[in-house]
Amino acid sequence: MMRTASCGQLNIRAIDREVTLAGWVDTYRDHGELIFVDLRDRWGVTQVVFSASEYPEVHKQAKSLRSEYVIQIRGRVRKRPEGTINTKLLTGEIEVLALNLEVLNASPTPPFELGETGVNEELRLKYRFIDLRRKDMVESLTFRYRVSKIVRDYLDHQQFLEIETPYLTKSTPEGARDFLVPSRLTPHTFYALPQSPQLFKQLLMVAGYDRYYQLARCFRDEDLRKDRQPEHTQIDMEMSFVEEEDVMNVVEGMVVEVMEKAKGIRMERPFRRLPYEEAMERFGSDKPDLRFGMELCDLSQTFEGCEFKIFNSCLQAKGKIRGICFPVPERVVFSRKDFDDLTEWIQTFGAKGLAWLKVLAPDKVESPIQKFFDEKTIKEVIQKLGAKAGDILFMVASDPKVSAVALGALRVHLAEKFNLIDKQRMEILWVKDFPLLEWNEDEQRFQSLHHPFTSPKPEDLPLLDKDPGKVRARAYDLVLNGTEIGGGSIRIHRKDIQQKVFEVLKIGEEEAQLKFGFLLKALSYGAPPHGGIALGLDRIIAILLGRESIRDVIAFPKTQKGTCLMTDAPSGVDARQLKELHIALKK
Numbered sequence: 139m140m141r142t143a144s145c146g147q148l149n150i151r152a153i154d155r156e157v158t159l160a161g162w163v164d165t166y167r168d169h170g171e172l173i174f175v176d177l178r179d180r181w182g183v184t185q186v187v188f189s190a191s192e193y194p195e196v197h198k199q200a201k202s203l204r205s206e207y208v209i210q211i212r213g214r215v216r217k218r219p220e221g222t223i224n225t226k227l228l229t230g231e232i233e234v235l236a237l238n239l240e241v242l243n244a245s246p247t248p249p250f251e252l253g254e255t256g257v258n259e260e261l262r263l264k265y266r267f268i269d270l271r272r273k274d275m276v277e278s279l280t281f282r283y284r285v286s287k288i289v290r291d292y293l294d295h296q297q298f299l300e301i302e303t304p305y306l307t308k309s310t311p312e313g314a315r316d317f318l319v320p321s322r323l324t325p326h327t328f329y330a331l332p333q334s335p336q337l338f339k340q341l342l343m344v345a346g347y348d349r350y351y352q353l354a355r356c357f358r359d360e361d362l363r364k365d366r367q368p369e370h371t372q373i374d375m376e377m378s379f380v381e382e383e384d385v386m387n388v389v390e391g392m393v394v395e396v397m398e399k400a401k402g403i404r405m406e407r408p409f410r411r412l413p414y415e416e417a418m419e420r421f422g423s424d425k426p427d428l429r430f431g432m433e434l435c436d437l438s439q440t441f442e443g444c445e446f447k448i449f450n451s452c453l454q455a456k457g458k459i460r461g462i463c464f465p466v467p468e469r470v471v472f473s474r475k476d477f478d479d480l481t482e483w484i485q486t487f488g489a490k491g492l493a494w495l496k497v498l499a500p501d502k503v504e505s506p507i508q509k510f511f512d513e514k515t516i517k518e519v520i521q522k523l524g525a526k527a528g529d530i531l532f533m534v535a536s537d538p539k540v541s542a543v544a545l546g547a548l549r550v551h552l553a554e555k556f557n558l559i560d561k562q563r564m565e566i567l568w569v570k571d572f573p574l575l576e577w578n579e580d581e582q583r584f585q586s587l588h589h590p591f592t593s594p595k596p597e598d599l600p601l602l603d604k605d606p607g608k609v610r611a612r613a614y615d616l617v618l619n620g621t622e623i624g625g626g627s628i629r630i631h632r633k634d635i636q637q638k639v640f641e642v643l644k645i646g647e648e649e650a651q652l653k654f655g656f657l658l659k660a661l662s663y664g665a666p667p668h669g670g671i672a673l674g675l676d677r678i679i680a681i682l683l684g685r686e687s688i689r690d691v692i693a694f695p696k697t698q699k700g701t702c703l704m705t706d707a708p709s710g711v712d713a714r715q716l717k718e719l720h721i722a723l724k725k
Contacts, residue, residue: 143158162209178271281682340376355369362698367696495531636657
């Protein structure tokens with residue numbers, strides 16, 4: 139055996155045992171007669187001592203060791219001398235006196251120290267095989283595995299089957315660009331990598347498998363940010379003969395089990411449910427963060443008939459004036475430049491401006507626009523927003539959606555910038571009753587808010603002909619600490635309703651048959667009522683571990699440009715491969 143114990147295993151009960159350890163040199167300290175090496179593997183660190191007085195040849199051999207050398211040692215476990223015990227390590231009470239040393243592999247000096255903080259991320263990704271040795275990365279991937287196993291065990295007890303679906307499939311419109319794979323055997327045709335297993339899991343329900351899941355790899359060619367990757371992992375689920383509450387109850391049980399077993403956090407069930415309209419009204423977001431206040435307030439009625447032209451014009455155009463109360467932290471002073479910067483920032487969300495009032499007293503404010511409002515109006519605004527002296531009131535006047543979204547974004551921006559969020563809290567909720575459709579101004583047509591297979595609420599079916607924008611979906615999103623971690627819906631299981639939705643989306647019969655013909659055919663062969671959800675495993679792990687980016691919980695992630703710095707992917711291919719695929723590149 140190359141080792142009889144791991145580097146995180148030995149403790150006081152192993153004293154006087156002879157052991158064999160193998161791993162990497164984490165640190166090397168030469169104290170003359172004694173050389174100390176912290177030997178590291180996935181499980182932890184053990185201090186190894188090379189003694190010149192007891193084993194001079196081994197001590198001499200240890201002189202050549204350097205950081206990240208791979209070594210094997212045989213030695214005797216002994217108690218550390220008084221005053222040298224390291225209580226931060228599981229192995230901190232013992233050390234191993236080396237009786238024999240073998241260097242299994244040398245290493246050049248690494249491009250960065252594994253314990254170093256603030257290392258450039260590009261350098262870390264370029265040398266990911268070294269970066270993965272860092273304690274944070276080992277913890278991330280070990281935790282990810284543990285969560286995955288809890289999920290699998292839970293779903294197994296719930297009678298789900300784990301079934302794989304194809305990676306090479308047909309290109310279908312699902313919201314993002316597809317990654318295309320040319321076919322050599324059928325020239326001039328392409329597979330697409332799946333954005334999700336959506337169609338296949340519905341087909342499994344038609345086939346009668348009743349409860350399906352997989353930890354599915356999904357591929358989307360979209361612009362990237364810290365919580366997006368071109369390839370990511372979903373906990374993908376589908377169930378037959380269910381309604382919304384059935385799906386949500388199964389998912390709640392799984393989340394509660396993950397929280398308790400992986401993090402020791404107990405969560406109350408049922409989770410809060412919040413209709414989409416209420417979420418937008420109160421928080422300006424369909425993924426509200428409930429860990430802090432500053433809820434939005436509709437002030438339209440309060441400002442009716444005021445002398446401020448911008449507000450009057452907004453109300454006449456059937457817009458809304460909304461406000462939030464920002465409790466200014468102690469020793470924070472807002473300058474005119476701060477207000478100007480926020481005004482410029484909020485314009486990126488479609489707002490034309492940002493009004494503000496500094497509260498001095500229950501009926502007194504300071505602002506460039508205070509002269510346009512009488513004392514009664516000011517007092518009512520302060521009361522509605524629950525403001526006190528020292529607070530700042532921010533207001534946006536615009537069309538209903540922009541005023542909500544812009545102010546909702548400002549709410550989160552201020553909370554993050556001024557540390558108003560309790561990072562230890564876990565606030566989870568369901569957002570439901572989304573609109574089925576949204577209007578695409580550029581294309582002058584309705585498009586699916588989620589995907590075209592989402593079922594409308596039965597009572598709203600007549601509105602598909604009369605007023606499609608008012609149709610509500612049987613959809614639900616799971617939101618944790620202001621991040622959407624999962625989204626799903628009850629699906630359309632009747633062919634006539636699916637065709638009607640395609641008609642509203644201006645997907646003609648020929649296009650529908652071309653893109654979704656196999657699904658429409660399946661729905662006509664006894665499809666049961668069914669629904670499901672997909673939860674983002676990468677996002678869940680990042681939130682639970684407090685990581686800023688999902689790249690820190692993925693073994694081999696891509697950069698924001700979709701490249702792998704370690705392998706230099708994507709890369710060119712030789713002319714022979716292109717010829718086999720019948721592809722010619724333009725200069």
